[in-house]
Amino acid sequence: MATLESSDTGRILAQGRGSGVNKLLQMLVVVAILLSSVALVVALISLTQNGDTTMVTLTKQEGSNVKNDRIWNIRMGNGRSNYIYIDQTSGQLKGFIVDIVNAVCQLANKDCRLVYDISQHCWESEKGQIPRGGIGLMSEWYDACAAWIPAHSRARTFKFSKSFSKPVDFRFAIKTGNPRGFNPTDVTNMKFGFVDGWINDEFCLARQTSIKGSTLPVSQIQHYDTYDDMLNAVLSGEVDACISYGTRDILPGLTELEDPVLDCSMDASGPGLMMRMDNPLLEWWDPALTRLIQTSEYWEICQNVKDKHGHMPGRDPKELCIGY
Structure with a gap:
């Protein structure tokens, strides 16, 4: 029958003592953490009651310093006017609505990319047929098409942002x-x-x-x-x-012809963004656009219709800009 030597007994006792010490230390650490948390909560409540601090709500807000982690693609066309055109020297899209879209995205702190595509990929029609959504917008090649006016047929398929310019006369x-x-x-x-x-x-x-x-x-x-x-x-x-x-x-x-002026829009709205019903872009676009129109930057953009884009034909700021 095997027996325990004295050295074996000492080793077992030492291990037992070590295990007990470790458990005690772990309990002390947990108690310390709990006490620290309670102290922090008490301090925050005290500061708030005394009015010595401003509480910050960490919610996603328009104009936040934290960018959304996605890129927003906005389709542009070539309107051949000061509203939108392709600059022959730089090859870049320019014009009133380019300036508007860039300003709104900057104000909302969003990463926007302007994408050129033909208009039929936003909205398509053929003679003798009912108009329908274009393959580009329906297939989500981009988030929105810029400078589109609400119409009865379009509203069956897409939704629209607020207008960023006055209604168009047809x-x-x-x-x-x-x-x-x-x-x-x-x-x-x-x-x-x-x-x-x-x-x-x-x-x-x-x-x-x-x-x-x-x-x-x-x-x-x-x-x-x-x-x-x-x-x-x-x-x-x-x-x-x-x-x-x-x-x-x-x-x-x-x-x-000056007369008659034809009513082609659904609700006398001016041009805005047109997008799929399920696209979340409007959550930040409309609030940022509303803020932009209330700032001096909007009037600078309007003035640039003459100063930067005056070499192109088109409407003047009084005909174009909201509240002018």
Whole structure:
């Protein structure tokens, strides 16, 4: 039968004593932490009651110093006016809405990237068909398309931000001298040109119930890829008229009629951002835009329409800027 030597007994006793000491130390550390936490809570309550400190709520706020960890892609087009254009020297997008988008993103402290794409990838239409969402916005190639106006058809698919400029006036544009005998109160048998995906389309014309013949048959509708293509079709006589976009950006040889002013928007809103229903961009964009319009920076952007972008055709600050 095995027996314990004296040395074995001493070793076991020593281990027991060591284990007890360790447990005691652990208990003391836990007690110390608890006492420190209680002391900190008491101190904070005291300071708050005495009014000696400002409590800070760590919530995600517009204008926060902490950037969201994502990039916000905003699609831009080439409007060929001071509203938006591609600078031929630098190759960069410039214009009023570029300045607006950059300022809003900076104010909200968001990392925004401007993405160029054709307008049909935001909103698409073909003659004889109901307009629909473009593949770029529907497939989330970008978060929003800039400078789009709410329309009844668009509101079925997308949501819109607040406007960052005044509403646009839409008017008939015809060849100077009116060689086709265009009558703005009766467009029966008149052939019209429209830009694929733009708000000034055949559905806008159909809503002008005071104009005779405003609901066009397919035979009187012609769609074009760009605004210039549409204007050139009027100039060449391929179509009788078009609805200009209100930028005063008319080719030589064309005349924009002063009356009537056509109502193409859903609620008389000006251009803003158009995006998918599930996109969270509006959570920070609209508050930041509201703040921007109330600052002197907005007026500087408006002044830059003449100072920086005055070499391009388009509307002046009084026609463009909210509250001007």
